[in-house]
Amino acid sequence: xxxxxxxxxxxxxxxxxxxxxxxxxxxxxxxxxxxxxxxxxxxxxxxxxxxxxxxxxxxxxxxxxxxxxxxxxxxxxxxxxxxxxxxxxxxxxxxxxxxxxxxxxxxxxxxxxxxxxxxxxxxxxxxxxxxxxxxxxxxxxxxxxxxxxxxxxxxxxxxxxxxxxxxxxxxxxxxxxxxxxxxxxxxxxxxxxxxxxxxxxxxxxxxxxxxxxxxxxxxxxxxxxxxxxxxxxxxxxxxxxxxxxxxxxxxxxxxxxxxxxxxxxxxxxxxxxxxxxxxxxxxxxxxxxxxxxxxxxxxxxxxxxxxxxxxxxx
Amino acid sequence: xxxxxxxxxxxxxxxxxxxxxxxxxxxxxxxxxxxxxxxxxxxxxxxxxxxxxxxxxxxxxxxxxxxxxxxxxxxxxxxxxxxxxxxxxxxxxxxxxxxxxxxxxxxxxxxxxxxxxxxxxxxxxxxxxxxxxxxxxxxxxxxxxxxxxxxxxxxxxxxxxxxxxxxxxxxxx
Numbered sequence: 069x070x071x072x073x074x075x076x077x078x079x080x081x082x083x084x085x086x087x088x089x090x091x092x093x094x095x096x097x098x099x100x101x102x103x104x105x106x107x108x109x110x111x112x113x114x115x116x117x118x119x120x121x122x123x124x125x126x127x128x129x130x131x132x133x134x135x136x137x138x139x140x141x142x143x144x145x146x147x148x149x150x151x152x153x154x155x156x157x158x159x160x161x162x163x164x165x166x167x168x169x170x171x172x173x174x175x176x177x178x179x180x181x182x183x184x185x186x187x188x189x190x191x192x193x194x195x196x197x198x199x200x201x202x203x204x205x206x207x208x209x210x211x212x213x214x215x216x217x218x219x220x221x222x223x224x225x226x227x228x229x230x231x232x233x234x235x236x237x238x239x240x241x242x243x244x245x246x247x248x249x250x251x252x253x254x255x256x257x258x259x260x261x262x263x264x265x266x267x268x269x270x271x272x273x274x275x276x277x278x279x280x281x282x283x284x285x286x287x288x289x290x291x292x293x294x295x296x297x298x299x300x301x302x303x304x305x306x307x308x309x310x311x312x313x314x315x316x317x318x319x320x321x322x323x324x325x326x327x328x329x330x331x332x333x334x335x336x337x338x339x340x341x342x343x344x345x346x347x348x349x350x351x352x353x354x355x356x357x358x359x360x361x362x363x364x365x366x367x368x369x370x371x372x373x374x375x376x377x378x379x380x381x382x
Numbered sequence: 383x384x385x386x387x388x389x390x391x392x393x394x395x396x397x398x399x400x401x402x403x404x405x406x407x408x409x410x411x412x413x414x415x416x417x418x419x420x421x422x423x424x425x426x427x428x429x430x431x432x433x434x435x436x437x438x439x440x441x442x443x444x445x446x447x448x449x450x451x452x453x454x455x456x457x458x459x460x461x462x463x464x465x466x467x468x469x470x471x472x473x474x475x476x477x478x479x480x481x482x483x484x485x486x487x488x489x490x491x492x493x494x495x496x497x498x499x500x501x502x503x504x505x506x507x508x509x510x511x512x513x514x515x516x517x518x519x520x521x522x523x524x525x526x527x528x529x530x531x532x533x534x535x536x537x538x539x540x541x542x543x544x545x546x547x548x549x550x551x552x553x554x555x
Contacts, residue, residue, distance in 0.1 A: 077433040077471075084440040084464045091447075091457025096509075102456040110450035116404040193407045194451025199503070199519060202451040231450065238450050245514020246453060266514035267521075330410065 107233055110204070114236035117192035117204055170334045173222030183299065185220070185336035186211050191236070201244040201266065203227075205335060208235045216297040218289075218338045223326035224303035225249070225289055226335050237337075241329050242304075243267065250290035251304050256280060259290060262304060262323060270305060270323040281310050281321045299341045387434075390548050391426065392441050398422045399445050407451075414525025417495060418537070419446065421530045423463070424470070424494045425538045428480055428487065429545055432471035439467025454502075454511065462501050470494060480542075487538055492530045499523045 095102040171187055186207050194202030207213050209232045217229045219239045227247070230240040240247060247264035251272065258279030263271045274281060285307040291300025305325040402419035409415070423442040427435045443460030446452075452459075473490075474480070480487040500523065506513050513519055 074432070077436055077468075080433060081436050081464065081468050084436060085461065088440070088443070088457045088461035088464060091460065092455045092509075095455035095457060105448055105456065106450045106452075109448040113400065113403050113450065116400050117408075120404045120408065192404060194449075198449060198452040198454065199506075199513060199522065200451055200453045204450070240453075244453075245512045264514065266518035269515075 103231070107231060110231065110236060110238060111233045114191070114204070114206070114233065117236075118206055121189070121191040170222050182341065183220075183336075183338045184340035185338055186213055187334060187336045188213075188237070189334055190332045194238070199245070199266070201241040201247075201264070201329070202230065203239045203241060203332060203335075205237050205239055205337075206235065207337060208232045208237050210234050212339050213237050213337050218295070218297060218299045218302065219335050220302060220338060221327040221332060221335055223328075224305070225298075225325070226327050226329065226332065228297045229337060239335070242325060242327075243270070243329055249298055249304065250292075251287040252290050253279070253281065254286040254288055255282070256285070260287075260318075262287065268324070268329075269308075270325060271311075272307065272321045272323045274318040274320070277317045279319065281307055281319050283307055283310060285321075287323065295338075295341050299338050302338075387548065388437060388441065391438055392445075394426075394544070395419075395423060395438075395442050395445050399449075403449065403451075411525065411529060413528065414522040416529035416533060417499075417526050418533075420495045420498060420526075421491060421534055421537060422541055424466070424491045424498070425487075425534065425541050426545065427467050427470050428474055428490055428494070429542060430471070432468070435467040435471040435474070436464055437467075439463035439465075439470075454506065455509065458502070458505060458509070462498060462505060466494065466498050466501070484535065484539070488531065488534045491534055491538065492527050495530055496523050496527045499526065 091102075188205035188207035188211075190203050191206045192204035194200055194204075205219075213229060213232050215229055215232060219226045219228060225242055227239045227241040227244075230238045232238075241264075242249065242262075243264045243266060245264055245266045249262050250259065251262045252259055256279060258274055258276050258281070260272050260274040260276075260279070263273065265271060272281065272287065287304040287306065289298045289300055289302040289304055292298045303326050305323045307321045308324045309322045311320040311322065398419050402417075406416060406418045419442075423438070423446075427438050427442075430438055440460050440463065443463035444457075446459040446463070447454075447456045477483075477486060477490070480490065503513050503519055
């Protein structure tokens, strides 16, 4: 009986392993049903993600405020209920104001760059147990979003559209290990490739052996054919440190991105770029640090009273 | 594992997957996110016999493969979790019944999830995928293990109860 059970599970193991390997082979050979099946999952998941986002974002800290609820007097109860309603509304307003502020910054950058954009709310984040960095946004092919469109935040590049459904899209973030973007150093016009590393750091590899990198250099996206996947001239990041690469032909550097990928609320998908992009118009201008003026006034020296001498007396 | 139980487990895993993708992944956990789905799946696998663990691993793997955020080829998670299901059932036979040893259960699932993620990375290297910075990957694995250690004592007893309830109702029928 036990041997029968063991044979049965061994047979099942072999069948399932072969099935898995068959599926992997089909996917690697580019059979389209695998992509379609993930699009179907995304279509099913999008309403749940939107629902969870709508439910929890405005009332993030609301639950801790419930503690004071439940007084004995009727009037107090009514007042508390009213208070909770107002608090809820205030939190919601704060959330809306925060999202509006982010949207204003994104639209401001898009306007300066001459981009036609579709704005979208972030409704989900990819699971990091798959070691990939993605977000889900609530705009899809119905809004004109297509695969391989550039996605920008309030300060610059965020990622690229990986797949779309009718009402939502998956965005591959720029810190994903598979993410590569061609960049141009604004100062020297040297060209390089920026690589995502999974965390908050990025590596810049220059393509030109004679090019140089300096700390603080601003990186702009180089652009792609027909502006897909990358629009030219979009701020990407700045050089944090230059790596010591004596054994290699070209220089490398550690880069910090302008966009904070951990706190994305609203993003814009660039649908069209006018006049061949903004060139260097979007290079972030460093904010002037006010210099502190210190006035030094000499403290009054106490006058020495003349000591009467005997001669004077005379 | 009967067809009806496979169906119930499939539905349960689909619900857990939706919770993971729509709610848990939105929470910003320090260090790394909590793999709620993997934790629950391996918890269920640990309670099954060898046949059930292999079948559950494959079903769970296929569901995880359908995650729109994943870049890996379809079937990769199914392959890994089928193997993990087999290895789990082999080790479980030597350890005994987990419902009487909660601490061993939690540790077994924690180690199992970390092991699964390491196999995922290794298979990625074999398939020529770019896994990115190793330090970041190990931080994710470590963070996951930490959260599973913290949350699984709450999650796993609930799952064990649900399993015994579905078992009892299918026996009753």
